[in-house]
Amino acid sequence: MEKKQRVLTGITTSGTPHLGNLVGAILPAIKASKSENVSSFLFLADYHSLIKNTDSELTHSSSFEIAACWLASGLDPNKVIFYRQSDIPHIFELAWILGCLASKGLLNRAHAYKAAISENELNGSKDMDKGITMGLFNYPILMAADILMFKADIVPVGQDQKQHIEMARDIAIKFNHHYGELLTPPEAQISEDTGILPGIDGRKMSKSYNNTIPIFSDENLLKKTVMKIKTNSLEPGEPKDSEGCNIFSIYKAISSENEISDFQKRYDEGISWGDAKKTLYENLNQFLLPYKTEYSKIIQDRAYVESVLIQGSKKALETSAPLMEKVRKIVGIKGF
Ligand code: TRP
Numbered sequence: 001m002e003k004k005q006r007v008l009t010g011i012t013t014s015g016t017p018h019l020g021n022l023v024g025a026i027l028p029a030i031k032a033s034k035s036e037n038v039s040s041f042l043f044l045a046d047y048h049s050l051i052k053n054t055d056s057e058l059t060h061s062s063s064f065e066i067a068a069c070w071l072a073s074g075l076d077p078n079k080v081i082f083y084r085q086s087d088i089p090h091i092f093e094l095a096w097i098l099g100c101l102a103s104k105g106l107l108n109r110a111h112a113y114k115a116a117i118s119e120n121e122l123n124g125s126k127d128m129d130k131g132i133t134m135g136l137f138n139y140p141i142l143m144a145a146d147i148l149m150f151k152a153d154i155v156p157v158g159q160d161q162k163q164h165i166e167m168a169r170d171i172a173i174k175f176n177h178h179y180g181e182l183l184t185p186p187e188a189q190i191s192e193d194t195g196i197l198p199g200i201d202g203r204k205m206s207k208s209y210n211n212t213i214p215i216f217s218d219e220n221l222l223k224k225t226v227m228k229i230k231t232n233s234l235e236p237g238e239p240k241d242s243e244g245c246n247i248f249s250i251y252k253a254i255s256s257e258n259e260i261s262d263f264q265k266r267y268d269e270g271i272s273w274g275d276a277k278k279t280l281y282e283n284l285n286q287f288l289l290p291y292k293t294e295y296s297k298i299i300q301d302r303a304y305v306e307s308v309l310i311q312g313s314k315k316a317l318e319t320s321a322p323l324m325e326k327v328r329k330i331v332g333i334k335g336f
Pocket of ligand 1: 010161
């Protein structure tokens with residue numbers, strides 16, 4: 001029998017689940033997990049969240065909310081290995097070993113680190129590393145450990161994460177070259193939708209930009225947020241371009257082919273931005289309703305969410321423990 005492909009992805013648990021998480025990562029990962037030829041590892045990157053956030057309450061609540069969001073979106077814990085990164089100590093042990101192989105120069109080139117440096121430059125700071133933690137610098141190593149610990153073949157991510165998967169690949173190849181073939185160099189899978197869902201200001205929807213559409217908020221807040229989406233200043237009656245339009249891009253991510261072509265027609269006919277937003281809001285509300293209903297049930301039962309994650313961690317450890325034992329041995333860390 002052909003070996004199943006291992007698909008692994010995680011979400012950093014900083015902040016409340018938003019539409020970008022749902023349509024960009026969660027729903028595609030759950031869809032892929034239903035295929036017979038795939039074994040899925042889906043996890044909460046809760047230690048990654050400490051890089052962005054030192055508020056312990058937020059770290060905790062966000063981890064719970066993202067977990068509940070995966071479950072509300074249809075993740076089947078019997079089909080998928082669903083776990084918390086922090087429950088797998090082997091990941092952190094592997095991260096150290098990988099850090100000893102990865103060259104500093106490789107990490108100097110990481111986008112997130114470079115962006116932080118440029119910001120310091122822009123602000124005229126004398127210290128280029130001002131406010132930059134080792135957590136941010138090492139971020140790609142921890143991510144490489146997340147991936148390599150489970151011998152993932154495919155890592156579905158947004159475009160912005162592609163470089164991290166390439167780094168994980170480089171590090172795996174270097175490890176294998178030094179110590180012998182043991183780790184699996186992963187491949188990124190960049191889906192068309194992931195990473196490009198715009199936020200309400202047109203940049204990628206991300207907690208870091210404060211431009212997200214929350215998915216489990218009440219209808220008023222949802223409406224308010226949709227009304228804030230940036231548009232150009234074309235008047236009602238003037239034909240509008242759907243390409244590059246934030247409202248249209250978001251609409252497209254949650255609507256059927258028919259709805260999309262109807263909406264396109266209305267753009268050609270010069271729909272007003274007010275009506276376009278109203279249409280988006282109504283569709284979004286409909287789209288989110290089943291997830292919301294499920295979510296509000298799940299968050300009532302914290303013990304259930306916890307038990308699912310404990311079961312998931314047990315299964316994940318069955319994969320990570322034997323590989324970690326091999327890794328230790330192959331690098332020469334073993335009993336006398
Ligand atoms: N860095 C990813 C993000 O912020 C989350 C993440 C952590 C991840 N480890 C991972 C994604 C491993 C895929 C594989 O979106």
